[in-house]
Amino acid sequence: xxxxxxxxxxxxxxxxxxxxxxxxxxxxxxxxxxxxxxxxxxxxxxxxxxxxxxxxxxxxxxxxxxxxxxxxxxxxxxxxxxxxxxxxxxxxxxxxxxxxxxxxxxxxxxxxxxxxxxxxxxxxxxxxxxxxxxxxxxxxxxxxxxxxxxxxxxxxxxxxxxxxxxxxxxxxxxxxxxxxxxxxxxxxxxxxxxxxxxxxxxxxxxxxxxxxxxxxxxxxxxxxxxxxxxxxxxxxxxxxxxxxxxxxxxxxxxxxxxxxxxxxxxxxxxxxxxxxxxxxxxxxxxxxxxxxxxxxxxxxxxxxxxxxxxxxxxxxxxxxxxxxxxxxxxxxxxxxxxxxxxxxxxxxxxx
Amino acid sequence: xxxxxxxxxxxxxxxxxxxxxxxxxxxxxxxxxxxxxxxxxxxxxxxxxxxxxxxxxxxxxxxxxxxxxxxxxxxxxxxxxxxxxxxxxxxxxxxxxxxxxxxxxxxxxxxxxxxxxxxxxxxxxxxxxxxxxxxxxxxxxxxxxxxxxxxxxxxxxxxxxxxxxxxxxxxxxxxxxxxxxxxxxxxxxxxxxxxxxxxxxxxxxxxxxxxxxxxxxxxxxxxxxxxxxxxxxxxxxxxxxxxxxxxxxxxxxxxxxxxxxxxxxxxxxxxxxxxxxxxxxxxxxxxxxxxxxxxxxxxxxxxxxxxxxxxxxxxxxxxxxxxxxxxxxxxxxxxxxxxxxxxxxxxxxxx
Numbered sequence: 001x002x003x004x005x006x007x008x009x010x011x012x013x014x015x016x017x018x019x020x021x022x023x024x025x026x027x028x029x030x031x032x033x034x035x036x037x038x039x040x041x042x043x044x045x046x047x048x049x050x051x052x053x054x055x056x057x058x059x060x061x062x063x064x065x066x067x068x069x070x071x072x073x074x075x076x077x078x079x080x081x082x083x084x085x086x087x088x089x090x091x092x093x094x095x096x097x098x099x100x101x102x103x104x105x106x107x108x109x110x111x112x113x114x115x116x117x118x119x120x121x122x123x124x125x126x127x128x129x130x131x132x133x134x135x136x137x138x139x140x141x142x143x144x145x146x147x148x149x150x151x152x153x154x155x156x157x158x159x160x161x162x163x164x165x166x167x168x169x170x171x172x173x174x175x176x177x178x179x180x181x182x183x184x185x186x187x188x189x190x191x192x193x194x195x196x197x198x199x200x201x202x203x204x205x206x207x208x209x210x211x212x213x214x215x216x217x218x219x220x221x222x223x224x225x226x227x228x229x230x231x232x233x234x235x236x237x238x239x240x241x242x243x244x245x246x247x248x249x250x251x252x253x254x255x256x257x258x259x260x261x262x263x264x265x266x267x268x269x270x271x272x273x274x275x276x277x278x279x280x281x282x283x284x285x286x287x288x289x290x291x292x293x294x295x296x297x298x299x300x301x302x303x304x305x306x307x308x309x310x311x312x313x314x315x316x317x318x319x320x321x322x323x324x325x326x327x328x329x330x331x332x333x334x335x336x337x338x339x340x341x342x343x344x345x346x347x348x349x350x351x
Numbered sequence: 352x353x354x355x356x357x358x359x360x361x362x363x364x365x366x367x368x369x370x371x372x373x374x375x376x377x378x379x380x381x382x383x384x385x386x387x388x389x390x391x392x393x394x395x396x397x398x399x400x401x402x403x404x405x406x407x408x409x410x411x412x413x414x415x416x417x418x419x420x421x422x423x424x425x426x427x428x429x430x431x432x433x434x435x436x437x438x439x440x441x442x443x444x445x446x447x448x449x450x451x452x453x454x455x456x457x458x459x460x461x462x463x464x465x466x467x468x469x470x471x472x473x474x475x476x477x478x479x480x481x482x483x484x485x486x487x488x489x490x491x492x493x494x495x496x497x498x499x500x501x502x503x504x505x506x507x508x509x510x511x512x513x514x515x516x517x518x519x520x521x522x523x524x525x526x527x528x529x530x531x532x533x534x535x536x537x538x539x540x541x542x543x544x545x546x547x548x549x550x551x552x553x554x555x556x557x558x559x560x561x562x563x564x565x566x567x568x569x570x571x572x573x574x575x576x577x578x579x580x581x582x583x584x585x586x587x588x589x590x591x592x593x594x595x596x597x598x599x600x601x602x603x604x605x606x607x608x609x610x611x612x613x614x615x616x617x618x619x620x621x622x623x624x625x626x627x628x629x630x631x632x633x634x635x636x637x638x639x640x641x642x643x644x645x646x647x648x649x650x651x652x653x654x655x656x657x658x659x660x661x662x663x664x665x666x667x668x669x670x671x672x673x674x675x676x677x678x679x680x681x682x683x684x685x686x687x688x689x690x691x692x693x694x695x696x697x698x699x700x701x702x
Contacts, residue, residue: 061632071598073632238627247422257630272623276589279608279639281412281424286637288630 006047006093007035009328010082011111016065020265020339023332029063030083030111030332038116041095046119048089050109052323053349054137055335056171057236057261059085066267073290082110083332086142088125088133089115099124104133106141111331113351128306131316134323138171138346139316140302142291147175148301149294150234150256152184154287157232162188164226164245167236168210169198171346172258174320176234181206182313183304186232190225192241194341201344205315213241222248229253237262239271246278257288265339320345357398357444358386360679361433362462367416371616371690374683380414381434381462381683389467392446397470399440401460403674404700405488406686407522408587408612410436417618424641433461434683437493439476439484440466450475455484457492462682464702479657482667485674489522489697490667491653497642498526499652501585501607503535505640508583513539515577515596518587519561520549522697523609525671527585532557533664534655537583541576543592545692552695556666564592573599580604588613590622597629608639616690671696 014031015022021029041047061067062077062084069076077084087109091099096119099105105122109115125136138144150172151157163180167173168191180186191202191210199210211221222244229250235242238260249255263270278284308314322343326334334349365382366373372380392398412418413428413435420427428435438460442450447470450456456473460466476487489495501523502508514531518524519542531537542553542561550561562572573595580601586593589611600606614621629635659665673694677685685700 061628067628067632071629071632073602073634242627251424257627260627260631263627270625270627272625273627274621274623276593276608276611276621276624277412277418277614278422279637280611280641281418281422281639283424283639283641283644285639286630288632288634288636290631290634293634 006038006114008038008112008114009034010036011331013063013077013079013081013083015079016063017265018065018268021060021063021332021336023336032329038114041093041116044096044119046091046096046099046105046117046122047093047114048105048107048109048117048122049092049114050087050089050112050351051104052088052134052137053109053111053331053351054086054141054143055338055347055349056086056143057259057264057338059083059335060261060264060339064267073292082112084108085110086137088137089117089122094119096120106136113328128309131309134321134346134348134350135316137348138321139175139314140305142295142298143171143346144175144305144316145294145298145301146258146291147172147179148304149291149297150258150289151176151179151232153294154289155232155234155254155256157184157186159185159187161186161231162190162226162228163232163234164190164192164230164248165207165234165236166192166213166241166245167259167261168202168207169193169344170236171321173234173236174202174205174345177202177205177207178314180234181208183308188230190230192222192237198344201319219244232256234258235260239263243271243273243275246273246275246284249278249282249284251282253282253284255284255286257286261339321348322346323348323350325350357389357465359389359463359465360385361387362682364414364428364430364432364434366430367414368616369416369619372411372414372683372687374687383680389465392444392467395447395470397442397447397450397456397468397473398444399456399458399460399466399468399473400443401438401440401464401466401702402455403439403485403488404460404462404682404702405437405492405494406689406698406700407437407494408610408615408689410434410686411612411615411690415618424643433463435459436461437488439488440468440473445470447471457487464679482660485672485697485699485701486667488699489672490526490665491656493642493646493649494522494697495526495656495667496645496649496652497609498523498530499655500642500645500648501609501640502527502530502583504645505638506583506585506605506607508535508537510536510538512537512582513541513577513579514583514585515541515543515581515599516558516585516587517543517564517592517596518610518612519553519558520544520695521587522672522694524585524587525553525556525696528553528556528558529665531585532559534659539581541581543573543588549695552670570595583607585609586611590614594622594624594626597624597626597635600629600633600635602633604633604635606635606637608637612690672699673697674699674701676701
């Protein structure tokens with residue numbers, strides 16, 4: 001009897017969105033493919049079952065209709081290809097001695113339930129007491145690395161700096177707050193987040209204060225929180241908050257431009273930055289960055305984080321991620337929560 | 352008989368403008384004061400007669416209604432105070448041994464015909480064969496220093512870089528073009544200017560090509576001129592051209608933010624920068640700068656320029672400035688030419 005062919009479910013990109021991705025109907029951004037046959041394993045390959053999916057604002061850029069292919073730092077996702085995503089997966093069949101069945105790995109699973117991977121591209125995750133595997137998609141994965149890279153390397157935050165972080169309740173922002181306050185020891189850390197509850201959570205993480213950008217008094221609250229101006233701004237959101245922050249920077253202030261989520265779903269009508277003169281008059285330095293330029297440091301930074309966790313400087317427990325149990329059919333719906341501002345910490349899809 | 356009191360004419364700031372300065376009528380930006388009595392000279396002081404006035408886009412910022420006082424790098428000009436300006440002046444009376452009558456000095460004359468100055472703040476200008484005194488307001492003054500500082504120090508342009516310069520026919524831009532091509536030896540220098548005539552002049556200065564931003568085909572022309580993208584952009588104009596240039600930068604490209612003249616007279620309705628995602632996806636570095644941070648290097652850079660002139664690398668002859676013979680009453684009108692795009696090279700008011 002011939003061996004049974006393994007099949008997979010996959011969410012494919014159906015149409016590149018210009019504004020908010022669309023979940024249903026004829027203009028839907030994604031489409032579901034069932035019973036997709038997978039190739040048989042070659043030597044060095046593994047068959048994995050996806051357990052968790054990483055949800056990242058950057059994914060919106062990979063399917064953008066507005067960004068030309070040669071202006072993106074990775075190849076864009078092609079229409080009819082599986083939606084790209086990092087995942088944590090379990091090895092269910094193996095032709096690689098290094099990867100036993102049952103091992104838990106980090107992998108470029110994309111939005112699939114089963115996939116064939118090259119074992120050497122799928123590091124087996126170490127077991128760290130008290131930390132679930134999903135944290136390797138967040139604090140101990142590229143999210144934590146992004147926070148560390150941007151804050152410590154790109155703008156070189158020091159103890160004498162006051163730091164503002166937007167998207168402070170998000171995956172990256174909540175790590176920046178902790179690294180700034182507890183690892184670097186910055187003299188002042190101010191968060192910006194989208195609800196009073198989130199703000200209190202960000203303060204619990206270590207921020208001296210966190211201000212709610214949806215409040216009517218946001219502008220005044222931010223001015224008060226940044227009295228005397230600040231040396232460093234870690235920008236996860238772009239748009240109007242970035243524009244306002246240009247007016248709150250000290251002379252020779254530094255901005256780490258990490259993301260601009262506020263504009264990701266309004267590509268056809270982007271918000272325009274108006275306070276540009278501040279960049280000149282106050283000699284502000286702005287540095288865009290992408291974590292892929294820093295992946296070679298992953299292990300080194302992971303070790304720093306593990307030590308910081310042991311020393312009580314970094315909290316990456318369950319309240320630092322929002323894990324959403326999701327049926328395969330609802331993967332896009334869970335991903336869209338990124339843009340609805342619902343999550344605190346890393347948004348994780350649990351299949 | 353008591354000594355006759357020296358009086359002066361002065362142009363005072365009447366009203367801080369929000370948009371284009373207004374020359375006449377009840378809302379006029381400036382007002383003329385005549386027969387203003389000057390104090391008698393103290394020891395170490397000199398009485399000077401203004402010969403030339405420097406016209407600089409930065410002056411617009413000093414009288415801005417939109418920029419709060421504590422966000423400007425110099426104290427703003429106060430209403431009812433003389434309009435601030437650098438000038439070249441002749442010593443007509445002296446109580447300083449270092450400054451003989453008839454000496455030509457650089458001074459903060461403001462918009463006045465006569466003024467009392469502290470001699471030690473007014474360097475006597477050296478005589479350089481072939482160069483008029485007015486060049487000490489331009490190529491050999493802070494304008495040239497701005498170009499050198501931004502290009503060589505702030506963004507560290509090297510021979511392997513392709514450089515785009517906006518406002519390339521202006522005072523600073525025309526120096527950047529020359530320094531980039533002839534002193535640094537950049538592999539490619541592209542100018543952006545506002546007329547075909549200006550573009551041909553910029554090419555004569557050394558630009559490989561100069562594109563006219565008023566042309567209907569500007570976007571395509573710029574794309575062609577920057578094929579393969581560029582490492583460095585020296586931005587004198589901000590606004591729409593900066594926004595477009597964000598899409599023409601190489602990965603890890605560097606931008607020197609020197610000025611944003613396009614927005615100086617539209618403070619109430621600034622153009623919004625929309626291509627911000629490019630800063631992130633292409634890891635662009637943007638550095639705002641102001642020449643006052645580099646004034647200590649004035650003499651050193653002047654010497655480099657004088658050597659470059661002798662070596663034929665730098666042309667700062669009469670065609671590098673637009674000298675406008677101006678009656679005292681018309682000083683504001685000549686200054687306004689800065690924003691009309693009429694001048695090539697440094698715009699100088701000759702009284």
